[in-house]
Amino acid sequence: MSAHTVVAKYVIETSLPLRHAAEVLAGEQSTGTFVRVARESDDLRARFAAQVDSIQEIPLTGSPPLPGAVGDPSERRRAILKLRFPLDNFGPSLPNLLAAVAGNLFELKELAAIRLLDLDLPAPFADRYPGPSFGVEGTRRLMGRTEGTMIGTIIKPSIGLAPDELAELVGELAAAGIDFIKDDELQGNGPSAPLAARVRAVMPVLERHADRTGVKPMYAFNITDDIGRLEANHDLVVEAGGTCVMACINLIGLAGLDFLNRHSTVPIHGHRAMLGAIARSDQVGIGFRAWQKLARLSGADHLHTNGISNKFYESDAEVLDSIAAVREPLLGLTPTVPVLSSGQWGGLAHATYAAVGTTDLLVLAGGGIHGHPDGPMAGVQSMRDAWASAARGESAEDAYAASDALRRATESFGPVRV
Amino acid sequence: MSAHTVVAKYVIETSLPLRHAAEVLAGEQSTGTFVRVARESDDLRARFAAQVDSIQEIPLTGSPPLPGAVGDPSERRRAILKLRFPLDNFGPSLPNLLAAVAGNLFELKELAAIRLLDLDLPAPFADRYPGPSFGVEGTRRLMGRTEGTMIGTIIKPSIGLAPDELAELVGELAAAGIDFIKDDELQGNGPSAPLAARVRAVMPVLERHADRTGVKPMYAFNITDDIGRLEANHDLVVEAGGTCVMACINLIGLAGLDFLNRHSTVPIHGHRAMLGAIARSDQVGIGFRAWQKLARLSGADHLHTNGISNKFYESDAEVLDSIAAVREPLLGLTPTVPVLSSGQWGGLAHATYAAVGTTDLLVLAGGGIHGHPDGPMAGVQSMRDAWASAARGESAEDAYAASDALRRATESFGPVRV
Numbered sequence: 001m002s003a004h005t006v007v008a009k010y011v012i013e014t015s016l017p018l019r020h021a022a023e024v025l026a027g028e029q030s031t032g033t034f035v036r037v038a039r040e041s042d043d044l045r046a047r048f049a050a051q052v053d054s055i056q057e058i059p060l061t062g063s064p065p066l067p068g069a070v071g072d073p074s075e076r077r078r079a080i081l082k083l084r085f086p087l088d089n090f091g092p093s094l095p096n097l098l099a100a101v102a103g104n105l106f107e108l109k110e111l112a113a114i115r116l117l118d119l120d121l122p123a124p125f126a127d128r129y130p131g132p133s134f135g136v137e138g139t140r141r142l143m144g145r146t147e148g149t150m151i152g153t154i155i156k157p158s159i160g161l162a163p164d165e166l167a168e169l170v171g172e173l174a175a176a177g178i179d180f181i182k183d184d185e186l187q188g189n190g191p192s193a194p195l196a197a198r199v200r201a202v203m204p205v206l207e208r209h210a211d212r213t214g215v216k217p218m219y220a221f222n223i224t225d226d227i228g229r230l231e232a233n234h235d236l237v238v239e240a241g242g243t244c245v246m247a248c249i250n251l252i253g254l255a256g257l258d259f260l261n262r263h264s265t266v267p268i269h270g271h272r273a274m275l276g277a278i279a280r281s282d283q284v285g286i287g288f289r290a291w292q293k294l295a296r297l298s299g300a301d302h303l304h305t306n307g308i309s310n311k312f313y314e315s316d317a318e319v320l321d322s323i324a325a326v327r328e329p330l331l332g333l334t335p336t337v338p339v340l341s342s343g344q345w346g347g348l349a350h351a352t353y354a355a356v357g358t359t360d361l362l363v364l365a366g367g368g369i370h371g372h373p374d375g376p377m378a379g380v381q382s383m384r385d386a387w388a389s390a391a392r393g394e395s396a397e398d399a400y401a402a403s404d405a406l407r408r409a410t411e412s413f414g415p416v417r418v
Numbered sequence: 419m420s421a422h423t424v425v426a427k428y429v430i431e432t433s434l435p436l437r438h439a440a441e442v443l444a445g446e447q448s449t450g451t452f453v454r455v456a457r458e459s460d461d462l463r464a465r466f467a468a469q470v471d472s473i474q475e476i477p478l479t480g481s482p483p484l485p486g487a488v489g490d491p492s493e494r495r496r497a498i499l500k501l502r503f504p505l506d507n508f509g510p511s512l513p514n515l516l517a518a519v520a521g522n523l524f525e526l527k528e529l530a531a532i533r534l535l536d537l538d539l540p541a542p543f544a545d546r547y548p549g550p551s552f553g554v555e556g557t558r559r560l561m562g563r564t565e566g567t568m569i570g571t572i573i574k575p576s577i578g579l580a581p582d583e584l585a586e587l588v589g590e591l592a593a594a595g596i597d598f599i600k601d602d603e604l605q606g607n608g609p610s611a612p613l614a615a616r617v618r619a620v621m622p623v624l625e626r627h628a629d630r631t632g633v634k635p636m637y638a639f640n641i642t643d644d645i646g647r648l649e650a651n652h653d654l655v656v657e658a659g660g661t662c663v664m665a666c667i668n669l670i671g672l673a674g675l676d677f678l679n680r681h682s683t684v685p686i687h688g689h690r691a692m693l694g695a696i697a698r699s700d701q702v703g704i705g706f707r708a709w710q711k712l713a714r715l716s717g718a719d720h721l722h723t724n725g726i727s728n729k730f731y732e733s734d735a736e737v738l739d740s741i742a743a744v745r746e747p748l749l750g751l752t753p754t755v756p757v758l759s760s761g762q763w764g765g766l767a768h769a770t771y772a773a774v775g776t777t778d779l780l781v782l783a784g785g786g787i788h789g790h791p792d793g794p795m796a797g798v799q800s801m802r803d804a805w806a807s808a809a810r811g812e813s814a815e816d817a818y819a820a821s822d823a824l825r826r827a828t829e830s831f832g833p834v835r836v
Contacts, residue, residue, distance in 0.1 A: 030577065030604065037574045037788035039587065044578040048610070063482060066698055068731025088610045089577055095642050095669040096606030099691050103603055103666070106694025107730035114694075156455045159448065159507055160462040169457065185521055186448065188514030192466070192506045224513050227645060227677035248521070251513040253671020259645035273517050276524025276532075277696045277703045280484055285695045285703075312525035313486025370455035 006085045007053060007120040008101040009290075013078045013113035013283070015071025018055050022081050024110045026050040029100050030089060048089055050100070053082035063283050065112030076112055092124035094294060095255050106284055113283040116290045121297075123331060129258060129297040131333035134267035136360045139301060139337055142243045142267065144215035145179045149349075149359040149387040151380065152180030152218075154341070154366035159186050159193065163201035166193075169376070170202050173369075174209040174217050176380035180362060183222035185248050185273045195221060195233055203240040220246035220269035220302075223260075227252065230260045238265055250274035254298045261299025269339070270300030280313060288322045296326070296336050302362055307340035308355070309348055309417060320355050327358070337362050344368050345379075346386035346406045347416040350399065353390035363387065373412050374405070381405035386416075424503045425471060425538040426519040427708075431496045431531035431701070433489025436473050440499050442528045444468040447518050448507060466507055468518070471500035481701050483530030494530055510542035512712060513673050524702055531701040534708045539715075541749060547676060547715040549751035552685035554778045557719060557755055560661045560685065562633035563597045567767075567777040567805040569798065570598030570636075572759070572784035577604050577611065581619035584611075587794070588620050591787075592627040592635050594798035598780060601640035603666050603691045613639060613651055621658040638664035638687035638720075641678075645670060648678045656683055668692035672716045679717025687757070688718030698731060706740045714744070714754050720780055725758035726773070727766055727835060738773050745776070755780050762786050763797075764804035764824045765834040768817065771808035781805065791830050792823070799823035804834075 014021035030050040031040060057079045065073060083101075090096035102116050132138075140146055153173060155166065173181055189195045202219055210216035223233035223245045230252065234245050246269035249257050261268060272295075278285040288305075295303055305322040306314050314322075319340075326338040338361055340352065345368030353359075369379030382405035389399035396416045399406055410416060432439035444450075448468040449458060475497045483491060501519075508514035520534050550556075558564055571591060573584065591599055607613045620637055628634035641651035641663045648670065652663050664687040667675050679686060690713075696703040706723075713721055723740040724732050732740075737758075744756040756779055758770065763786030771777075787797030800823035807817035814836045817824055828834060 031575050037785060038793065039579060039583055040575040044575060048575075048578040064480065066731065067700055068698075068733065088608055089604065090606050091608035093606055093608070093643055095644065095666065096608065098669045099603045099606060099642065099666055102695065103669075103691035104694070104730070106692065106698055107732070109729065109731045157449045157458040157462060157466075160466040161457060165457055185517045186507065188508050188511055188517060190506055190509035190511075190514065224517065225511055226513065227671075227673045228680060248513065248517055251516045251521075252673045253645075255645045255670045256673050262646060273521035274524065276522070277520065280486075280524055280702050281699045282485055284698050306525075311527065312522070313484065313527045314525070315486065367455060375456065 003122045003124065004087045006087060006097065006101065006122065008083050008085065008116060009118040010081045010083070011078065011113060011115045011117055012081050012111055013060070013065065013076055014111055015069065015073060015075040016110055018057065018077055018079050019052070021110050022052045022055055025105055025108065026052055026083050028108060029103065029105055030085065048086060051084045053084045056080045061282060063113070066283050068109050069112035070109045078113065087122060087124065092128045094125070094129065094258070094297060102286060115282065115284055116286045118287070118289045119293055121293065121331065125297055126331035126333060130261065130299070131297055132299055132301040132336055133334065134301045135334035136337050139218070139267050143179045143218040147359065148391060150179045150337070150362040151383045151387065152182065152362055152364045153178060153369045154182050154184050154364055155187065156184070156366045156370040158184035161193065163197050166198060167201040167205050170219070171205045172376050173380065174206060176377035177384065178217050178380050180218045180220065182220035182246055182269060182364065185222060185271050187222050189225050189233070195223065196236060199236055199240045199242065203242060207241055216243065218244045220244040222246045224248040224251055227256050227259060230256065231263050234260065234264055242266065244269055246271055248273045249295050249300065254294050257295065257298040257300065264299070267301035268299055269302040270295055270304065272304040289325045292322070292325050293330055296330055296333055300336055302337045302339045304341055305338045306342055307344045307348065307363065308352055310342035312342050323356055339364060345413045346382035346409050347413055349383070349386035350390045350396035351417040353387070359387070359391050368413060371412060373408050378405045378408060382409040421540045421542065422505045424505060424515065424519065424540065426501050426503065426534060427536040428499045428501070429496065429531060429533045429535055430499050430529055431478070431483065431494055432529055433487065433491060433493040434528055436475065436495055436497050437470070439528050440470045440473055443523055443526065444470055444501050446526060447521065447523055448503065466504060469502045471502045474498045479700060481531070484701050486527050487530035488527045496531065505540060505542065510546045512543070512547065512676070512715060520704060533700065533702055534704045536705070536707045537711055539711065539749065543715055544749035544751060548679065548717070549715055550717055550719040550754055551752065552719045553752035554755050557636070557685050561597045561636040565777070566809060568597045568755070568780040569801045569805065570600065570780055570782045571596060571787045572600050572602050572782055573605065574602070574784045574788040576602035579611065581611070581615050584616060585619040585623050588637070589623045590794050591798065592624060594795035595802065596635050596798050598636045598638065600638035600664055600687060600782065603640060603689050605640050607643050607651070613641065614654060617654055617658045617660065621660060625659055634661065636662045638662040640664045642666040642669055645674050645677060648674065649681050652678065652682055660684065662687055664689055666691045667713055667718065672712050675713065675716040675718065685719035686717055687720040688713055688722065690722040707743045710740070710743050711748055714748055714751055718754055720755045720757050722759055723756045724760055725762045725766065725781065726770055728760035730760050741774055757782060763831045764800035764827050765831055767801070767804035767808045768814035769835040771805070777805070777809050786831060789830060791826050796823045796826060800827040
């Protein structure tokens with residue numbers, strides 16, 4: 001990987017010859033317009049034009065062409081395309097990079113599918129973007145969980161709890177030995193439960209718990225808001241003793257996350273709400289592998305990957321690939337913690353561990369803890385028992401036999417997955 | 419429209435009963451999780467649950483279900499759905515609003531299509547977000563074009579021009595009577611043409627032109643960059659006498675645009691690069707009508723709508739609907755200027771004017787000016803002649819007969835569109 005180029009990997013479909021469509025894309029995203037113009041010299045093209053690196057044809061999937069695609073549909077072909085961009089075209093600026101690798105290209109009528117799959121970024125991006133300051137090790141240190149899977153939950157109901165109810169719930173979860181609690185992404189800074197009121201309700205409970213036990217569970221307050229309010233929201237949390245802030249990355253923007261990261265003195269819990277808008281279609285948008293690199297460079301200490309058997313659309317294979325992607329090294333950045341969430345409960349621990357082979361994970365159960373038939377304390381216990389068993393190499397059956405809390409969980413959530 | 423609710427309009431598809439799918443969506447985006455949990459009282463639901471306002475079934479389109487959709491495909495139905503959210507759930511914060519109306523919902527497996535089409539936002543959003551400070555009137559005043567269509571261009575080649583070449587080109591365009599010039603969205607702040615060097619090259623040319631003629635064409639310098647650099651980039655432009663800054667809205671985020679808007683003292687030219695990633699599929703994402711409201715609240719004085727006969731995927735009907743959307747009043751905000759761009763040239767003026775009936779437009783031609791057979795000056799003249807003729811109520815044939823520059827343009831760009 002040259003220090004002076006970016007390679008972007010796409011899947012495309014086109015009814016034009018593949019090479020021609022690839023060159024339209026490369027031209028539109030570097031030196032070209034729809035006609036050749038004055039001052040567009042051969043020398044300028046040689047220095048600044050994006051280059052077609054490779055085209056690998058793959059089978060069509062059965063999806064129809066994107067709206068507005070031109071050409072004879074029966075001529076349509078699908079390919080993996082790699083384009084190479086000179087770094088000098090944009091410099092190591094993520095917003096300006098995106099104009100080239102993920103800008104107007106999604107609108108090209110020559111393309112019947114156009115999806116950014118991955119990016120190879122050179123070292124200058126890591127020189128400019130510090131990335132996570134805490135990651136796996138810093139998070140473990142702050143929450144006092146030096147080994148084993150980090151177990152967390154989301155406050156449920158998502159919204160509507162009064163501060164005294166929230167404090168009571170947090171107290172129960174802390175007593176149950178939870179490592180991590182987060183606001184729901186729907187809980188922002190609205191008038192019914194302002195951030196300041198939540199901080200006032202939660203932090204004394206956690207501080208008292210820490211005084212008694214020596215361990216302060218990490219609470220990720222959702223500080224998502226206008227950019228001009230992020231610093232104050234962060235400071236409110238940190239001044240009250242909070243050890244984590246949560247930001248919905250797509251709602252403040254990747255650039256907003258980087259802005260927060262340069263100010264933040266605690267781990268940033270990166271929520272992926274709205275990702276489906278760009279990631280769900282297999283014909284258009286940006287895939288998780290590309291997006292997670294941008295999110296990590298922008299400072300996500302924790303990053304939502306979804307979990308197996310989730311309530312969302314992704315298959316287990318996609319989820320496992322996302323977890324693997326977040327765990328791959330990236331330009332020497334501090335490792336980000338993959339966050340498994342959505343439909344998670346203790347009965348998924350063994351199957352997940354068998355697939356990922358690590359406990360450097362933050363596994364969140366919302367309904368899987370709050371909806372446990374014996375309440376949140378038993379919900380936490382069922383998660384802890386299951387993940388500890390999996391990490392010891394036991395079978396799911398062993399865990400089921402040994403843990404009352406896990407057995408009771410199966411009464412609500414179905415059989416343990418093996 | 420109540421001051422206390424937000425109505426979000428979607429198109430959905432589902433193989434579940436429509437009412438059931440709508441309620442899953444409403445629940446997921448307000449009080450619910452996948453099981454009912456403690457403290458989720460009827461009273462809490464009554465106050466905070468999103469409500470299904472209306473469901474109107476419409477025909478399927480032939481597009482396949484989104485990946486991961488559950489249920490029998492033969493049972494699939496399509497509908498326009500309106501959901502009503504209590505404003506108190508999030509308050510008048512755009513990032514927190516988006517968590518509810520455009521967050522995790524795109525990932526729901528119960529939905530085989532899910533696309534946000536429009537938003538009805540109550541007055542408190544305009545109390546919090548100032549929106550554009552200049553809009554149509556302020557832009558006309560600054561560029562000295564008090565009536566008639568505002569004619570502009572994009573610097574081409576997009577990238578790679580040396581500062582002296584850029585200065586020369588800007589001088590030609592100013593001499594030709596252009597109202598507006600913009601950097602290409604690909605021209606950010608890279609090492610080959612830093613913003614500071616472009617400002618130093620361009621502004622003296624425009625100042626000298628203004629000294630001679632009393633009119634300073636507006637140059638939109640692309641200041642897109644990390645959030646922490648936007649203010650300095652803006653100040654660099656303004657201190658040199660610049661009268662406009664351009665931001666790629668999706669690359670700095672809507673929240674980044676609002677951040678810039680609260681600092682900016684000149685019009686913000688809002689570029690829509692990357693919009694296709696969320697807007698092109700008819701099965702998932704966010705449509706232009708919803709997005710443009712968010713962009714206007716966030717401060718876009720100018721907003722790209724595309725133009726008819728463009729080189730991108732949108733049909734003329736879609737483009738005209740986008741122009742109409744931007745021209746509709748929104749919560750008393752200063753009117754934003756629709757920006758028609760992509761494949762534009764003089765021969766499209768009459769057809770466009772016949773459809774939109776206004777000259778409160780900024781029409782940009784890149785190749786259509788720089789690629790004119792007699793060069794950029796003739797390109798500008800052909801645009802000016804054509805739009806003036808259209809606004810006078812003449813036919814396209816009249817304009818063709820009267821304007822040498824327009825006749826010559828047809829030799830490169832094809833017949834005038836009537």
